[in-house]
Amino acid sequence: MPELPEVETVVRGLKGNIIGKKINTVKVFKERMLVNASPGDLQSFCYNEKITDVKRFGKYIHFILTSKKSMVAHLRMTGKFVYVDGSKINSDDDKFVRIVFLFSDSTSLLFHDVRTFGTIKIYQEYDTIDEKQKTGIDALADDLTGQKLMEIFKRKKANVKSVLLNQQLISGLGNIYVCELLFAAAVDPQKAASLININEAELILKNMREILKTAIKLNGTTISDFRMVDDKTGSFQEMLKVYQKEGVSCPRCKKGIITRIKQNQRSTFYCPNCQM
DNA sequence: CTTAACGCCTGAAGGC
DNA sequence: TGCCTTCAGGCGTTAA
DSSP: OOOHHHHHHHHHHHHHHHTTOBEEEEEESOGGGBSSOOHHHHHHHHTTOBEEEEEEETTEEEEEEGGGOEEEEEOTTTEEEEEEESOOOOSTTOTTEEEEEEETTSEEEEEEESSOOOEEEEESOGGGOHHHHHOOEETTOTTOOHHHHHHHHHTOOSBHHHHHHOTTTEESOOHHHHHHHHHHTTOOTTSBGGGOOHHHHHHHHHHHHHHHHHHHHTTOOOSSSOOOTTSOOOOGGGGOSSTTOTTSBOTTTSSSBOEEEEETTEEEEEOTTTOO
């Protein structure tokens, strides 16, 4: 579920709540979510460690413990982190709580995930994080220019939507925001990336930044699962122009009908009349 | 090298 | 009401 704005919202929430907290106990109810560690490994890795910082790169959440030790989490489709006051370490009352970090002050961080696609990896040093190597330039990076974006598009045969969704090229965008930003830029998602000209690349970049920043201000988009760290919903869903608007008349040209197509097994929503 | 298809897992929603 | 199918915001692996 979560894309850049949702992950950023979670990271900000975590920063406000768990920096400086000392981890006592880790309870793992779903082992498969630990990619490179056993529950015992994670417990000894975290024991008595303080969380010194939380950062985002792409859609990843990077927890930094003392002396560069790091945990990298990904929420995938339905994951969320919920911070609770109280030592809730049983999964009995909520069967979707998969991993619990219990702090020394008896507050807890719950990793909740219905579909259990979410992941956690541990690293002894943050210099060695594999995911960072494979993650392309951040969609909100200051040094991302229209020119750079066009360089990326130029050597790709695929359609512009799949290129924007490729985390190894540009990181942070998912299905919702790609649909929305291509609509805002009036670019046809089916257009071959290699045919994007510099004006379109600049337009895509400008709208990408505006939409992502607005979405962060509104604490992300809650369609179904996404929640903030305090379990509240975001509100960017109220701003959506095309995503899940199939059949609605286009808010821009008023002539086209928002249409849903499949690209790479995933839904794309766009206006066939004004996205060229 | 590239792109396409599938699998991971669970719940919600729609059709009949 | 119940059964069945389809769909879901992601991504890694395998097949072609």
